[in-house]
Amino acid sequence: METHDAIIIGAGMSGLYQLHTLREIGLKALVLEAGSDVGGTWYWNRYPGARFDSETYTYCYSFSPELLAEWDWKEHFAPQTETYPYFRHVAERFDLRRDIVFGTRVARATWLEADNVWRIDSDDGRVFQARFLITAIGILSIPVIPPFEGRETFKGRSFHSADWPREPFDLTGKRVAVFGTGATGIQVIQEVAKVAGHLTVYQREGNWAKPLHNAPIDAEEMAQIRERFPEIFARCKATSAAFLHDWEPRVMADATPEEREAMFEALYAQRGFAFWLSNFQDLPTNAETAKAVGDFLARKIRERVNDPAKAEILIPKNHLFGTKRVPMETNYYEVYNQTNVDLVDLKATPVERFTECGIVTGGEERAFDVVIYATGFDAVRGAWDRIDFTGVGGQKLIDKWRDGPVTYMGLQVHGFPNLLANVGPHSGATFCNVPRCIEQNVEFIAALLKWMTEQGFDRVEASEAAEAEWTESQRQGAEAFLASKVDSWFTSINTNLPGRNRRSLLFYTGGQQHFLTFCADVVANGYEGFQMIRAASPATA
Template sequence: MNAETSRAISDPLPAKAGAQRVDVLIIGGGFGGMYAVYRFREMGLRLQAFEAGGDVGGVWYWNRYPGARVDLPSIDYSYAFSPEIEQEWTWSEQFAAQPELLRYIDFVANKLSLRPHFQFNTRVDQATWDAAREVWVVTTDRGETWEAPFCIMATGPLSIPKAPDIPGVERFKGRLIHAARWPHEPVSFAGQRVGVIGTGSTGIQIVQDVGPQAGELYVYQRTPSFTMPMRNVPLEADYVAEVKRNYPGIREAARNSAVGGVRPQSTRAFFSVTPAQRRSLLEDAWKQGGLAMLGTFSDLMLNETANEEVAEFVRSKIPEIVKNPDTAERLKPKGYPIFARRPCLDSSYYETYNLPNVHLVDCLSDPIVEISEKGVRTESGEIELDMLILATGYDGLTGAMLAVDVVGRDGRRVTQKWKDGARSCLGLMMEGFPNLFMTTGPNGPAALANIIRISEHDVDWIAAAMTHMKARGLSTIEPTAEAEESWMDTVRNLAKRSLITKAKTWWVGTNVKDKPSGLTMFVGGFQAYRQYAAAAADDGYRNFRFGPTSAPPTCEPRIAAADPVTGV
């Protein structure tokens, strides 16, 4: 598709007065938004992208907190669509830190000349479907109006920070910093009495970095997280050269894996080997580091007894590191399955609690009452602080999408459609919202697989759908209601089997007050998800409605009742 031929589906009627017209509008400047800009530009389409931050990078533009680091191997957490980029860029560490990730993002943006297509420091307030003219009308906080037949929501699963549900935050007179909106200038902790609220992945990274620097550090923990050693290492030149020679095979293996990466995945069931062998395999995984343990056995998210044995193995490691027995006991995660919350990786988290200036505040036995002008008050008393860091996470999966007032056909809003939880077809499109696409949507693999592999897959699927439409002179696409419900049945049936539902996390929406709870992510694995999405396209998009929005379905909807991959 080139710029001239794209007019057939991009200019049904002239733009309204004061509006600027393009072919595709892209909301978000993270990995998904960047690839979407490149992909659609190469198709010859006119486009405009918007990003709330001051540059590309998405979550990595904002996440500048101490210790911020990716928890997937760097060679996995990188684009696969460009052999040139793969060969020209060299990672320095097995798990890249935020500054290196931002340098990589900058390198890609410069290499592909992506920035001219973005409008930075811009939030999209509303996106409304104009059925008569078959365009999405987007308004921004700059007072501008843009129109395009297609709108891509590349807003990502982690974009909207969650404020703590604790009274008095606004009263604190010291320095208050949310980890997800960390200052761009250096922050000194020397001689400071610092508090950290939250001990998820972000909190763990902050604690192990700030602990040795602060005068005093108080860690407010409500739910302990399972964390395992990262075992990060510099990447040697010979290994990097070997990876570059073998990138095609590495990428193919990643695309055909459950996690969208090359972390080893075993088909071995936990109880299929002897207790001695199980212990040996777990010890080996602990020594390897990273998320090796998650891939050691195939049934850890299905077999509760097996899961508990692995959880107890990890708990048993904590007293071996933390010297104070009471602190070690309070750091042990209990009451939920291991890996049902986001698994964390650390380099010295438990060791940090051996420092005399680092103090654990157990908010289960001593709950936070309020944040005062001077610090944090728990039931046992007040601790005065100079600085308070909020590592309280995000309104995950749906927060960013719902932050935009998206209005579809017949005035239907996404806020109404999702009032009982996110729903879509394939996590890519929604019935009632023609030509609106999502990348890493909440009903796909989302947070359960490599987000870059998901983003590339989703953008390529969208591009193929557009090409299909152009070749047939079609103007709109949306899934049928039956197709959407069939997909959600698949998601729900798979979720019933998963132990993920047994933990209260942002994965299931329980971290945000009044948010509908439930596991809406596809837990069948990235490879199976790709097969579902490919089948929808290879079947001639039989489950989608094309043409003018008032037209009936092109054919009867059909999604198989029993899938060969998952059996549902």
């Protein structure tokens, strides 16, 4: 049995940085990674069109001036083909691979009370032991495919977008079906439409999408960005969601109709999430404001899509703007003006069955060579449910979370000592520019373990009272937000999974500033809410 101070699950962005920080404080740490390389999301998701929708220069690590100085980004919103090499470079530069075990998926993690350690069993029979177990398993890492009748009978090629073939795969001239028009589906559709002989898009629900406005970064602009990195990171730390964008101080009622329209037009022309996250500050909570923003986008969709019937299918009818994750797009709506692209409304004509050759809807069979599922993930908790976590007294985490996650700070769960989460449910990093908030999560954990080591503590566990208070505060805080009243992955709804039809908050609604202040207060008060125990004594802090 291999023994370590800490085991980290996952070699994505948070896992790599967590390994680096634990080395810095003198802990012996090991990363267990299911894939064959580093990169997490950017290792697994290789579909055409995969890219950031956060500005590239806000998505990278900020902890190393040398790393910032030597890496040149080529686009304002980098594609997967640039991002994956970036994480490979990070792993090489900081010699991280020597403490990563690839091709190893964690099956079980069991708290051994007598020894005050975690036992970790992998699916290939290896056993590890560690005082601390840290998850870096991502919030969108478990693909989900709808259980269509006869899906297994289809004899063409089919796969989820997150399982895109590793070998070269050419769609030129092929008859292609894509299921899903969320953030991933939109990126896939934009690219597949350029080469497919014929593309059929199967849409269950439309989404509010806004132009990305990507552009190249030349050497001169990269040099300017590099000089501005301190300013860029300071700006991200000062905003509510750690993006460069932040809310307009006014509510919509403070603006005249003319001012409102001018502001919408200006934001629509800006890069990235500006239209969403620099809009009127009451957008997340005021249905009238959200409807006005959606009406503006609906007019844009009607202007860009030639066929009025297709435009109406693409315009969302079941949710207001901003209540679900807002995809970014590049000429997406124009795809539906192409003669080689069809749109099937699954609300009007659901899938009846798959056949060996294709898909039947509305009594009509369409033949395909390839079917691509851009049908999303078992968000946030899916990767947790896949691992059999057993805590104090044999308690199962999946049982404790049966009615929804309960956590303290999204970081710990009572009854599961020394289990620490990066970007866990209710964490400040779940509704955030993830890389910026990942760094905060990772650094908080490293500082906590360093403090424990200095103070002689070897066990930390969220108190039951702190867990209950935090979870309830998240539930109450979400009630004011329109998003909490909509079925989406934000609220744990997934109609493609059994038992996921009851809303349960997964994300954090307090804003980055509140979370940072809360974390600082916790530390200032001796890690308030965490129960600490020394190996030789039951003393509690």
